[in-house]
Amino acid sequence: MSSIEHLFKNNLQWAEKIKQEDPNFFKSLSEQQSPEYLWIGCSDSRVPANELLGMQPGEVFVHRNIANQVIHTDLNCLSVLQFAVDILKVKHIIVCGHYGCGGIQAALEDEDHGLIDNWLRHIKVVHRFHKEKMAEVKDSPARENLLSELNVIEQVANVSNTTILKNAWKNNQEITIHGFIYNIHDGILKDLDVSISS
Numbered sequence: 001m002s003s004i005e006h007l008f009k010n011n012l013q014w015a016e017k018i019k020q021e022d023p024n025f026f027k028s029l030s031e032q033q034s035p036e037y038l039w040i041g042c043s044d045s046r047v048p049a050n051e052l053l054g055m056q057p058g059e060v061f062v063h064r065n066i067a068n069q070v071i072h073t074d075l076n077c078l079s080v081l082q083f084a085v086d087i088l089k090v091k092h093i094i095v096c097g098h099y100g101c102g103g104i105q106a107a108l109e110d111e112d113h114g115l116i117d118n119w120l121r122h123i124k125v126v127h128r129f130h131k132e133k134m135a136e137v138k139d140s141p142a143r144e145n146l147l148s149e150l151n152v153i154e155q156v157a158n159v160s161n162t163t164i165l166k167n168a169w170k171n172n173q174e175i176t177i178h179g180f181i182y183n184i185h186d187g188i189l190k191d192l193d194v195s196i197s198s
């Protein structure tokens, strides 16, 4: 069996390094969190929210699932959203997809991937919504990239259509939803310019 001892060693080093830079870091963070951002991203290990935003613990509230989806019956995602909006009062919600997403690739295939195919059905629906746009693009990586972007746009709309956001906006809460795409080839984030703030 492979050892996981190194994880604890890494963790000690990490905590030490932070304390050297700011001895009060963990003490002040333990008293409260007040992140301004909610990140809804893919579970992909190559797309870590804090790191790619250059943010410290405490700065971004995070929800991740396969292919960064916001499904209206997903209590997990909705609970994160409600807590972030109603309690933490985040100012920005970022839905971030990425190129080279395995979930998007799998949704474009007609193969059996097991249970996850049920989760990926929602992506197939996005594909169907944008059938004509998708049909214009022939080669495979370009099709995946386009569907990754269309999926982000769709999920931004899903966030905006939740009762959580509708109520927040009705109560004049200032909150903007953004759609980003992340390029795993160069580490660069791109704004898809689909922000909604009311």
Ligand code: CO
Binding pocket: 042, 043, 044, 066, 067, 068, 098, 100, 101, 102, 103, 104
């Ligand atoms: Co992904």
